[in-house]
Amino acid sequence: MAYVLEYHLVHYRRTWRASVLSTFVLPLLTLVGFGVGVGGYVDGGIDGVPYLEWVVPGLIASTAVQTAIGESTWPVLSYFEWLKVYFAQAAAPLRTSAILGGHLAFMMFRVLLSVVAFALVAAIFGALASPWAVAVLPIGVLTGFAVAAPVTAYSASVSTDSYLAILMRFAVLPMSLFSGVFFPVETLHPVLRAVAYALPLWHGVDLSRSATLGLNPGWQGLGQLLYLLLWCAAGWFLALRRFRRRLVV
Amino acid sequence: MSPSSSSIHARGLVKRFESFTAVDGIDVDVRAGEAFGFLGPNGAGKSSTMRMIGCVSPPSEGVLEILGMDPRRDGPAIRARLGVCPQLDNLDAELTVRENLTTYARFFGIPRKVARARADELLEFVQLTERAGSLVDPLSGGMKRRLTIARALVNEPDIVLLDEPTTGLDPQARHLVWERLFRLKQQGVTLVLTTHYMDEAEQLCDRLVVMDGGRIVAEGSPRSLIEQFSTREVVELRFATDDQGSYADKLAGLADRIEVLPDRILLYVADGDEALAEVGRRSLEPASALVRRSSLEDVFLHLTGRTLVD
Amino acid sequence: MPRLASFEGAGRRSASVTERNVAALGSAYWLVMLSGLLEPVLYLFSIGIGVGKLIGDITLPGGEVVAYAAFVAPAMLASSAMSGALAETTFNFFGKMKFMRLYDGMLATPIRPIEIALGELTWAMIRGAIYSAAFLVIMVLMDLTTPLRALAAFPATVLTGFAFGAVGMATATLIRTWQEFDLIGSAQFALFLFSGTFVPAAAYPEAVRWLVELSPLYRAVDLVRAVTTGTVGVVQVLDVLYLLALTALGLTVAGRRMSSMLCK
Numbered sequence: 001m002a003y004v005l006e007y008h009l010v011h012y013r014r015t016w017r018a019s020v021l022s023t024f025v026l027p028l029l030t031l032v033g034f035g036v037g038v039g040g041y042v043d044g045g046i047d048g049v050p051y052l053e054w055v056v057p058g059l060i061a062s063t064a065v066q067t068a069i070g071e072s073t074w075p076v077l078s079y080f081e082w083l084k085v086y087f088a089q090a091a092a093p094l095r096t097s098a099i100l101g102g103h104l105a106f107m108m109f110r111v112l113l114s115v116v117a118f119a120l121v122a123a124i125f126g127a128l129a130s131p132w133a134v135a136v137l138p139i140g141v142l143t144g145f146a147v148a149a150p151v152t153a154y155s156a157s158v159s160t161d162s163y164l165a166i167l168m169r170f171a172v173l174p175m176s177l178f179s180g181v182f183f184p185v186e187t188l189h190p191v192l193r194a195v196a197y198a199l200p201l202w203h204g205v206d207l208s209r210s211a212t213l214g215l216n217p218g219w220q221g222l223g224q225l226l227y228l229l230l231w232c233a234a235g236w237f238l239a240l241r242r243f244r245r246r247l248v249v
Numbered sequence: 250m251s252p253s254s255s256s257i258h259a260r261g262l263v264k265r266f267e268s269f270t271a272v273d274g275i276d277v278d279v280r281a282g283e284a285f286g287f288l289g290p291n292g293a294g295k296s297s298t299m300r301m302i303g304c305v306s307p308p309s310e311g312v313l314e315i316l317g318m319d320p321r322r323d324g325p326a327i328r329a330r331l332g333v334c335p336q337l338d339n340l341d342a343e344l345t346v347r348e349n350l351t352t353y354a355r356f357f358g359i360p361r362k363v364a365r366a367r368a369d370e371l372l373e374f375v376q377l378t379e380r381a382g383s384l385v386d387p388l389s390g391g392m393k394r395r396l397t398i399a400r401a402l403v404n405e406p407d408i409v410l411l412d413e414p415t416t417g418l419d420p421q422a423r424h425l426v427w428e429r430l431f432r433l434k435q436q437g438v439t440l441v442l443t444t445h446y447m448d449e450a451e452q453l454c455d456r457l458v459v460m461d462g463g464r465i466v467a468e469g470s471p472r473s474l475i476e477q478f479s480t481r482e483v484v485e486l487r488f489a490t491d492d493q494g495s496y497a498d499k500l501a502g503l504a505d506r507i508e509v510l511p512d513r514i515l516l517y518v519a520d521g522d523e524a525l526a527e528v529g530r531r532s533l534e535p536a537s538a539l540v541r542r543s544s545l546e547d548v549f550l551h552l553t554g555r556t557l558v559d
Numbered sequence: 560m561p562r563l564a565s566f567e568g569a570g571r572r573s574a575s576v577t578e579r580n581v582a583a584l585g586s587a588y589w590l591v592m593l594s595g596l597l598e599p600v601l602y603l604f605s606i607g608i609g610v611g612k613l614i615g616d617i618t619l620p621g622g623e624v625v626a627y628a629a630f631v632a633p634a635m636l637a638s639s640a641m642s643g644a645l646a647e648t649t650f651n652f653f654g655k656m657k658f659m660r661l662y663d664g665m666l667a668t669p670i671r672p673i674e675i676a677l678g679e680l681t682w683a684m685i686r687g688a689i690y691s692a693a694f695l696v697i698m699v700l701m702d703l704t705t706p707l708r709a710l711a712a713f714p715a716t717v718l719t720g721f722a723f724g725a726v727g728m729a730t731a732t733l734i735r736t737w738q739e740f741d742l743i744g745s746a747q748f749a750l751f752l753f754s755g756t757f758v759p760a761a762a763y764p765e766a767v768r769w770l771v772e773l774s775p776l777y778r779a780v781d782l783v784r785a786v787t788t789g790t791v792g793v794v795q796v797l798d799v800l801y802l803l804a805l806t807a808l809g810l811t812v813a814g815r816r817m818s819s820m821l822c823k
Contacts, residue, residue: 015738021745033752038606040762041627042613051613162591169594177605187612266823305666305822325572325669333667339660343583352582355575356668358568404668 004089004102005109012106019110023067027118030059031125034182046184049213056127057136057208058181060118064140065201067114068148069172071107073164076155079103080246090247100243104148104236111144112137122212130214139211143204146228149235156242180205200231256281256316256408256439257302263310264297271297273463274311281407284430284440286450286457288545290553294463295443296336299412302441303333316407329357332401336412336443338393340385346396347372347381350403357404364403371399375429391422398429409433411442415449427452447545459545461553471545478551479543480505482521486514486528486535496533503527508550517547569677572670576678577685595646596690599639600697606757607631620759621790629703633712633784634756636694640687640719641776642747647683648727649743653734655679656821666821673814680724680810687720688713704787712786715799719779722802725809726775732816750776755784775805 031052039051046054079085089099115137122128154167178192179185179201185193196202203224210217217224257279264272272294279285287295300306301313304320304327313320315327341349347368354364372378375395380388388396394414401409414430415423430453434440444450450457451471459467459474467474484504488496494509501507503524504516518524521540528535611627618624655661662675695709695716704712730743753763754776760768771777782798785791 019741022741026745026748029749029752033757037752037758037762038610038614041617041758042610046613162585165591166594169591169597173598174601177601178609182605183609183613187609300823303667305663307822325671328667329669331667335663335667337660339664341579341583341661341664342659343585344579348582352575352579353664353668355578356572356665356670358571358575358669400664401667 001098001101001105004094004098005105007089008103008106009109012110023114023117024121027059027063027114027121031056031118031121031127034059035125035127052125052127053129053213054209055182056122056125057212058179058205060115060122060136060140060212061143061201061204061208062176062179062181063118064111064115064144064204065147065172065176067111068107068144069151069168071110072148072151073155073167074161076103076152077158077161077164080156081159086243086247096243096247097240099247100152100236100240104145104152104239107148107152108141108144111141111148115140115144128212130212132210132214133212135211136208139204139207142225142228142232143200143207146200146204146231146235149232149239151235153235153238153242156239156246175199175201200228203228255279255314257285257441258314259312261311262298262301262308262313264294264301264306265309270463272301275458275460275463275465277458277465279408279439279441281439282437283455284434284442284453286454287441287443287460288445288447288450288457288549289443289460290445290549293460295460296412298460299410299441299443303331303410304328329404330407332404332406332409334394334397334401334409334411334414336416338397340393340396340400342385345382345384346377346388349385349396350400353400354403359404367403367405371402374402374432375399376425389422391418391425394418394422394426395429398426402433406438408439408441411440413443413445415444415446423449447549450545459549459552466552467548474545474548475543477548479547480517481519481543482524483541483543483547484516484518484521484524484528485537485539485541486516487512487537488514488533489536499531499533500528503531506551515547515550517543569671569674572674573678573681576665576670576675577682580679580682592686592689595639595643595686596693598642599635599690599694602635603628603632603697607635617759619784619788619790620761621792623788623790625788626703628701629788630759630784631757632698632701632703633787634754634780636691636698636712636716636787637719637779637783638751638754638756638776639694640691640716641723641750641779643687643690644683644720644724645727645743645747647686648679648724649731649734650740652679652728652731653737653740656731656817662817662821672817672821673810676728676810676813676817680721680728683724683727684717684720687724688717691716691720698787705789708787708789712783715779715782715786718799718802718806719783722775722779722805722809725806725813727809729809729812729816732813732820750774755780775801778802 035052035055039055042051045051086099090096119128119133119136151167155164158164178188179196179199185196185202188196207217207221207224210221255278257277259275259277261274261276262272263270263274275298287298289295297306301308301320302315304315304324307321316330318327320327341352344352350368350371351361351364354367355361359367369378372381375398377392377396377399380392385393385396398414411430415426418426427449430440434453440453442453454471456470457468457474458465467478469477493512493514496514497507497509500514500516504518506517508515516524525538525540528538607628611631614627616624617627617630665675666672691713695712698704699706699709734740753771754774755771760771760777763771778798778801782795782802785795
């Protein structure tokens with residue numbers, strides 16, 4: 001698995017410059033545009049917390065998910081369909097689980113980078129209220145894995161990128177907009193709220209929010225952690241099954 | 250020949266890209282109904298010439314008239330009467346085989362109903378009727394090339410331009426393409442093609458020019474070029490050594506001309522069997538020996554000192 | 560036999576380029592198109608309604624007070640007209656030109672580069688117009704504007720699409736690698752966030768505010784918002800002129816660049 005991760009890292013060394021912009025500049029813009037701009041019109045904040053401080057942990061978790069999905073869609077499809085990187089790796093003495101695990105490890109490396117970048121920008125804006133905010137790093141990676149693994153399975157199952165565009169539009173975007181990132185899920189219609197609870201992002205957002213605001217997540221937090229782990233495990237097994245079916249013939 | 254009686258008329262035609270001169274002052278006349286070839290290695294200027302004739306690349310200097318019109322002024326009008334089969338297939342991957350033809354016909358302003366009928370005729374002609382509803386991607390290289398040729402015929406062109414029509418195809422697919430092109434020629438369509446395959450030029454071309462370094466180095470029919478620049482027969486000898494050249498002296502006087510290539514020696518002679526017998530009498534023992542008729546390949550070797558396909 | 564291939568009429572030739580795109584519509588593509596409509600609607604519900612509950616009403620530059628959703632909706636409409644036009648003219652256009660070499664094939668026919676540009680732009684506009692019309696219907700149903708104002712806003716969205724489509728096409732001719740699309744995506748996102756979409760331009764510091772006022776998306780948002788909220792004034796004439804100038808500039812650059820790239 002380490003060899004596969006190394007492959008992706010070597011590759012990334014040649015292309016990382018292009019991603020600097022999206023890793024640092026976009027968080028900054030979002031923070032200013034939403035946290036400061038829109039926040040200025042939210043009088044009294046939410047539950048006594050200023051809107052900027054309230055929205056930042058949500059944006060961090062959301063960034064983790066965006067990065068995870070970016071890395072587990074087009075790259076995975078292209079490694080199967082266009083660049084055939086997986087097939088080349090499968091021709092080397094590597095287990096399927098190592099090929100999948102190595103790529104997922106690289107995805108998590110990218111997720112961690114983006115979370116660190118966002119947290120740094122947020123800290124400069126004074127939007128992190130508690131030292132517990134450090135916990136957003138593992139929470140971000142966990143949430144990232146919880147979406148990256150099942151999405152990798154999906155990307156390994158489709159043949160054209162039209163299906164990826166459909167996933168982005170019909171699943172990822174709604175999840176990003178209605179998982180308590182921008183406004184509390186409590187104001188959603190009960191059915192939509194149930195959907196938000198079922199998807200992984202809200203749990204990541206809620207855990208991150210507890211961390212940056214320095215609140216005790218309690219037993220609910222433990223439940224959320226376990227639920228995200230469940231997504232990770234289920235996604236891993238689905239992805240592994242898809243990879244085996246395609247690589248081991 | 251007067252300009253008006255030729256399909257394509259060029260005088261002192263030049264194509265320059267910044268500091269590089271791809272075509273360096275060529276004179277060409279292609280008559281209506283003939284099959285005309287541009288022969289030469291990669292980088293000889295064949296494709297640049299074809300793009301100028303196709304009116305997608307303005308000449309840097311010189312005269313160029315196509316069907317009596319000036320490409321600089323009448324580009325769309327000339328292109329309406331040309332069929333172009335480019336070196337790399339640029340078929341539309343998002344359309345089916347048949348849609349590739351009907352859509353392309355619309356670019357020429359051909360009414361839909363006519364376009365559909367013509368698409369079916371052409372699919373028949375290039376033997377792709379069974380694949381009409383298929384997407385382009387799963388087709389073999391030979392099928393794609395045939396579809397590209399069909400597409401070039403959709404506007405019933407006066408001149409068909411074919412840039413290396415069989416490069417990259419397997420022998421069977423090549424023969425099928427040649428056979429279709431031969432039928433087109435019989436129907437009176439003017440064919441202009443580039444190739445670096447000698448057999449292709451000999452099979453298809455009535456007349457050809459040999460290009461090298463952007464210039465024309467010889468012109469004529471395949472037969473006349475061979476007669477002019479080569480002998481009747483060629484003996485190919487391979488010796489079991491890394492240095493074929495070491496045998497050149499021992500073969501002296503045996504042939505009109507001797508060419509030493511990295512892997513073999515060519516003897517240009519009138520009578521191949523007689524020459525081979527003499528090789529035996531000199532008790533030289535080549536690992537392999539072959540007598541064949543002289544070809545355009547030999548003409549090219551003689552004119553430029555290089556082989557065509559490296 | 561009469562020659563069937565006629566070669567007059569740039570309009571006819573452009574239309575045949577548009578026709579090709581219609582023929583290329585696959586089943587999955589329809590879903591992608593449908594999802595393009597979904598995007599602004601989702602934003603409207605999330606930010607307009609969800610965040611709107613936290614904000615309440617908002618005051619327009621002219622002093623009129625409207626609900627936050629009615630403020631955000633026209634901005635979503637204008638931005639989706641922008642992003643729809645840009646998607647078709649940058650990413651898809653670049654792919655067709657460089658990757659599929661589609662235009663090389665077209666240029667072997669009587670079609671000229673500028674006619675390809677016009678045909679592709681028309682296609683982007685048809686697609687964008689369908690989105691805009693559907694979104695306007697939703698706005699009327701949600702009582703965020705009146706039917707008459709929605710009708711008047713439609714041409715404004717089409718103009719927005721034309722302006723960004725032309726600029727996108729010009730940009731695509733300047734692009735060399737796929738990586739540069741990240742840059743376009745980021746620029747687009749910045750425009751989306753800061754073009755008076757979620758907060759009035761007056762909310763920004765003076766210096767930033769002028770930058771915002773000059774941005775093309777801001778002018779489009781300003782135009783569409785004035786129409787849907789019924790607050791049209793002299794400024795909107797400026798908006799229209801700005802967008803018209805942008806369209807002309809984009810098309811000129813695109814046509815020239817395509818000629819020099821494809822007809823070497």
